[in-house]
Amino acid sequence: MSWLRNPWGRPRVLGLMTVLYILWSVTPVAIAILFAFNNGRSRTTWQGFSFKWFTGSVGSVFHDPALQGALKHTLLLAAICVALATPLGVSLALGLQRWRGRGGGTVNTLMLFPLVTPEIVMGVALLLLFLRVFPGIGLGTEAQVIGQVTFTLSYVVVMVRARLVSIGREYEEAAADLGAPPRDQLFRVLLPLLAPAIIASAAITFALSIDDFVVTQYLSSDASTTTVSMLLYSSARGAPTPALNAIATVALLITLATLALAFLVYRRFAGGRDATAVAALEV
Amino acid sequence: MSSRWTWRLVALPGVAWLSVFFLVSFYAVVSVALGNQDTLSQPVPFWNPLDWNVGYLGSVLSNIWHGGQFLTVFVRTVAFVALALGLSLLIGYPVAYFAARHAGKWRGLVLLGLILPFWINYLMRMLAWINLLSADGWGTRVLHDLGIERVFLALGLLSSRGGWLDGQSSTVVLALVYGYIPFLILPLYAALDRIDERQIEAARDLGASRFSAFRRVTLPLSVPGILAGTVLVALPMFGDYYTPDLVSASTSTNMIGNQIDQFTRQGSEKVSGAVLTLLLALVLLGLMFYYLRTTRRAGAEAAE
Numbered sequence: 001m002s003w004l005r006n007p008w009g010r011p012r013v014l015g016l017m018t019v020l021y022i023l024w025s026v027t028p029v030a031i032a033i034l035f036a037f038n039n040g041r042s043r044t045t046w047q048g049f050s051f052k053w054f055t056g057s058v059g060s061v062f063h064d065p066a067l068q069g070a071l072k073h074t075l076l077l078a079a080i081c082v083a084l085a086t087p088l089g090v091s092l093a094l095g096l097q098r099w100r101g102r103g104g105g106t107v108n109t110l111m112l113f114p115l116v117t118p119e120i121v122m123g124v125a126l127l128l129l130f131l132r133v134f135p136g137i138g139l140g141t142e143a144q145v146i147g148q149v150t151f152t153l154s155y156v157v158v159m160v161r162a163r164l165v166s167i168g169r170e171y172e173e174a175a176a177d178l179g180a181p182p183r184d185q186l187f188r189v190l191l192p193l194l195a196p197a198i199i200a201s202a203a204i205t206f207a208l209s210i211d212d213f214v215v216t217q218y219l220s221s222d223a224s225t226t227t228v229s230m231l232l233y234s235s236a237r238g239a240p241t242p243a244l245n246a247i248a249t250v251a252l253l254i255t256l257a258t259l260a261l262a263f264l265v266y267r268r269f270a271g272g273r274d275a276t277a278v279a280a281l282e283v
Numbered sequence: 284m285s286s287r288w289t290w291r292l293v294a295l296p297g298v299a300w301l302s303v304f305f306l307v308s309f310y311a312v313v314s315v316a317l318g319n320q321d322t323l324s325q326p327v328p329f330w331n332p333l334d335w336n337v338g339y340l341g342s343v344l345s346n347i348w349h350g351g352q353f354l355t356v357f358v359r360t361v362a363f364v365a366l367a368l369g370l371s372l373l374i375g376y377p378v379a380y381f382a383a384r385h386a387g388k389w390r391g392l393v394l395l396g397l398i399l400p401f402w403i404n405y406l407m408r409m410l411a412w413i414n415l416l417s418a419d420g421w422g423t424r425v426l427h428d429l430g431i432e433r434v435f436l437a438l439g440l441l442s443s444r445g446g447w448l449d450g451q452s453s454t455v456v457l458a459l460v461y462g463y464i465p466f467l468i469l470p471l472y473a474a475l476d477r478i479d480e481r482q483i484e485a486a487r488d489l490g491a492s493r494f495s496a497f498r499r500v501t502l503p504l505s506v507p508g509i510l511a512g513t514v515l516v517a518l519p520m521f522g523d524y525y526t527p528d529l530v531s532a533s534t535s536t537n538m539i540g541n542q543i544d545q546f547t548r549q550g551s552e553k554v555s556g557a558v559l560t561l562l563l564a565l566v567l568l569g570l571m572f573y574y575l576r577t578t579r580r581a582g583a584e585a586a587e
Contacts, residue, residue, distance in 0.1 A: 122305075
């Protein structure tokens with residue numbers, strides 16, 4: 001029992017702590033998922049296994065209009081957000097990386113700021129913007145999309161720039177030496193090399209959009225603009241049925257499937273080291 | 284692609300987007316905070332700095348100065364965040380240390396366990412605890428059977444048996460720890476992983492015990508990572524309102540985020556809400572610049 005004499009010498013105490021930590025961080029969610037399959041109305045007493053909160057005819061994720069609406073709106077926002085944030089972010093990353101002369105540092109700082117600004121500050125700012133500056137847009141789906149693009153854009157830029165740095169300029173220069181015009185250097189050399197990073201950042205944008213809460217809530221208008229996160233916030237302390245756990249589980253599965261797919265694509269085309277960095281999202 | 288303007292043109296759409304929706308929207312907060320309100324208590328922003336009206340800012344500042352409600356909320360926010368950060372470091376550092384130095388063949392699995400909560404919706408993770416800590420929940424029962432409930436009652440951290448979700452400050456702090464600790468552990472892990480093992484071996488060869496090698500080599504070398512991770516987690520914690528709303532639902536645990544949320548989104552005191560948002564942003568600006576500067580320096584060193 002040498003570790004008793006010198007508990008810090010062997011990592012057993014630390015290992016035990018790590019195992020306990022991971023159990024503590026994952027088990028509550030696992031239990032919440034378990035209760036999505038409860039064959040009863042309780043979220044605290046197990047009454048047998050059932051799919052009724054997913055597919056049942058009353059109050060289930062696929063039949064309750066409010067739950068179904070929230071799920072659809074969440075996915076709609078995520079799809080539009082990806083379609084806008086990805087091209088905007090990729091072009092901003094390219095432009096910033098090749099920026100020569102003044103202004104580059106300022107733009108870079110501006111781009112990084114949404115990553116560290118507390119979401120409530122962005123939420124209030126955008127709320128006031130759409131109430132007072134763009135009353136024509138107003139609150140609702142358009143505002144929610146704009147808000148989500150504003151903070152996911154920076155994630156796309158950071159990831160694409162990291163890939164640009166690791167590619168280097170050799171391929172472009174080789175293409176230029178071989179006589180490729182600038183347009184071909186961009187579309188036939190650089191963008192294909194960037195594809196893994198673009199796909200990964202699109203997936204992360206999709207996941208961030210699904211999981212977003214504050215900005216989406218601040219820019220919502222009525223019940224038709226409720227997302228899954230907003231539903232969790234507004235019903236968790238009421239008297240919800242396990243259908244709430246069920247819809248959270250569905251959203252979680254979509255998020256994890258998207259990210260797993262992106263991780264596999266990235267590892268296949270860009271090598272393992274970069275892929276781990278993407279998974280850990282070291283911004 | 285040699286023209287220096289070509290690449291600026293490529294960056295232009297993104298720059299324009301951020302200018303309008305980030306910079307202008309923040310200017311809207313300033314203009315509302317230093318504006319007025321109409322008879323329906325809707326905000327009337329003053330866009331021209333020459334028109335700015337410091338009346339609302341003045342009354343919020345005087346409330347804070349004279350120890351009013353806003354001071355209470357502000358002090359409570361700082362206390363909650365400080366406690367939650369301290370507890371997170373106590374739990375997170377050993378875990379990150381183990382993952383970086385001793386996990387061995389289990390490293391991949393441990394990392395997966397550390398990253399997974401990152402991608403589980405924050406509100407779902409809170410929902411999970413609401414289920415567990417409700418009066419007849421599994422968590423409440425376990426805490427009772429293990430005697431933890433009795434300890435919390437004796438220490439005055441819990442006001443009634445099974446009342447974990449009835450406006451308890453202790454529950455809010457623990458929920459903040461649970462919510463944000465994954466975002467702290469990963470930067471800690473990255474910092475500890477980056478330390479050159481040969482430096483620790485050198486200390487051991489020169490006669491340092493394991494503990495003093497840790498205290499005099501590993502720990503000082505990980506301080507920049509500790510600071511960066513702490514700041515990264517402190518920023519969203521200072522703006523949190525949903526955690527206290529969900530696990531306490533009582534104004535007695537209001538943080539500054541709750542006050543802002545009640546004024547702006549839910550209520551009709553948008554001018555005072557904008558003033559509080561502005562003050563919060565100004566207080567946090569230093570932390571934001573600190574974080575951006577340290578990560579840029581770390582990035583530059585890594586690129587060398």
